Each structure stands twice: as C-alpha cells, then as structure tokens.
Amino acid sequence: MRKIGLIGGLSWTSTARYYQIINEMVARAKGGLHSAPILIESLDFADVARCTSADDWDCASGHLIGAAKRLQQAGAEALLICANSMHKVFEAVESSVDVPIIHIAEVVGDKMQADGIKSAALVGTRNVMTEKFYRQRLVSRGVSLLPPDMGLADRIDRIVYEELVLGKATRESERFMKSELTDIAKEQVQAVVLACTELEMIVDVKANVLPIYDCTTIHAKAGAAFILAE
Incomplete structure (x- = not known):
C-alpha cells in the first residue's frame, strides 16, 4: 500500500x-x-x-x-x-x-459529473460558498450552482467555529440544518454539496430529500x- x-x-x-x-x-x-x-x-x-x-x-x-x-x-x-x-x-x-x-472540490465534482448531476446548492462556510476557488471546480464539471445564501453562510460560520470545531454538536444546530436542507430541496436543484468537513456532525447525509454530496467522505x-x- x-x-x-x-x-x-x-x-x-x-x-x-x-x-x-x-x-x-x-x-x-x-x-x-x-x-x-x-x-x-x-x-x-x-x-x-x-x-x-x-x-x-x-x-x-x-x-x-x-x-x-x-x-x-x-x-x-x-x-x-x-x-x-x-x-x-x-x-x-x-x-x-x-x-x-x-x-477536495475536484474529487467531489468528478463524482457529481459521473452521477449526472447538473444543478446543486453549495453549502459551507462563507469563503467556500462565495469565492471562485471552490465553485469554479464544480462549475467546470457541468454543475450549475445556486447563488450563495449569505444568511446561511453566516449562520454556518457561527455553528462551525463556535461549536463543531470544539467537538460540540447541538440539537438546535441539527434542527437548523435540517430545516435549511428541506428549504433547499424546494429549489430547482438535484443535489446539495456539503462543503464543510465538520457539517456531517449535524447532518444525516442519508436522510434528506435531495442527495447529499458529503465532501469529507x-x-x-x-x-x-x-x-x-x-
């Protein structure tokens, strides 16, 4: 090996x-x-x-x-x-x-391309959701992304840096993410990219309406x- x-x-x-x-x-x-x-x-x-x-x-x-x-x-x-x-x-x-x-974005993009995903919502911390360094690698593989939700980005930043990086996974944050993913499922997208390595601590990637591409995994x-x- x-x-x-x-x-x-x-x-x-x-x-x-x-x-x-x-x-x-x-x-x-x-x-x-x-x-x-x-x-x-x-x-x-x-x-x-x-x-x-x-x-x-x-x-x-x-x-x-x-x-x-x-x-x-x-x-x-x-x-x-x-x-x-x-x-x-x-x-x-x-x-x-x-x-x-x-x-990380290239292997995620490759998998989405192989699965035939053409549209998705990118969910993560502010710089991942808003800056080109990440988004462009998905777009280059034919994936159209929803515009970044700045309110969601700010809330995720707080959850990540005040809770998850400290090993804390709260029920409140779990409920928040479940609600947000339910709302995203109402948009015209085929999948969600979970582009924060800590978010799987509070997101059940197998129990959502839309497919979740968990970047960590x-x-x-x-x-x-x-x-x-x-």
Whole structure:
C-alpha cells in the first residue's frame, strides 16, 4: 500500500473522521488486521484561524506549506488538505512539494459529473460558498450552482467555529440544518454539496430529500483509493 499524508487539525474533529473513513475503507478492501499507512501533521488550528480571521492567506498558506513539506520528507506519497476552506491556498501548497495533493472540490465534482448531476446548492462556510476557488471546480464539471445564501453562510460560520470545531454538536444546530436542507430541496436543484468537513456532525447525509454530496467522505475515500491503488 502507498502512504498518504493528512494536513489536519483544521479542525481536529474532521481530521479524526478522515482517519476513520480511510481506515475503514482499507480494512474492507484488504481484510484481516490491515489498516492504512497514514502520516498526520495536525496543526494548531488557533494559529491558522488567526491568519484567516485577519484575511492574511499568505500567513495561512505558510502553515500548510510547512506541514506539506514535513509530510513529504517523512515519506508521504500524496497529501490531503483536510478542510474545504483551506483549499483557497491549494496552489501555493501544491507548488511547494513534489507529491500530488488530492483536491477536495475536484474529487467531489468528478463524482457529481459521473452521477449526472447538473444543478446543486453549495453549502459551507462563507469563503467556500462565495469565492471562485471552490465553485469554479464544480462549475467546470457541468454543475450549475445556486447563488450563495449569505444568511446561511453566516449562520454556518457561527455553528462551525463556535461549536463543531470544539467537538460540540447541538440539537438546535441539527434542527437548523435540517430545516435549511428541506428549504433547499424546494429549489430547482438535484443535489446539495456539503462543503464543510465538520457539517456531517449535524447532518444525516442519508436522510434528506435531495442527495447529499458529503465532501469529507468523498475526499477521504479518494485518499483511501490512492493508498490501495496498484
């Protein structure tokens, strides 16, 4: 099996989920006592969040570049950035190492394209919902996206940064997301892209009217597929 590196801590709650999904997939594929060869560089999210809060993305990319280089030096043959929002600095991180980095929006877009999805709602934190770095990769695969709902983006930001990254999943936030997804299902879209790695903590991705493309699971499975590839 090939070894993969995770740039994690963005937050620790979603990084733990990546580790679980990858190992579950490898165990099913290999059987017995097999588990996945994984390196994890778990950053201190407080340091990265200070950069992004100040809109200093060069500062943020510096943290990720350092992590990427350390993972490559330790033997990682490919990398995952375990956060949707931090793919804003994907190109800077990618250019700093010689191993491939699997882009979360690209693997999600590939799956949607394969499934014949032509229209969707993108749900995540503010920068993911509003900025081109993420949306364009889905649009390039033939997926038309609803305009961003700024009220929803602001509420998700509060839920993510005040609750989910701390490991808290409240009933109030679960009810809010269920209501929002029910409203989105009334729009002329075929699916919802759950583009925040923590949101699956409060969204039952299998119990909605519309198909939910859970980016955490899709990205982690792409990492497992890399590990298992001959």
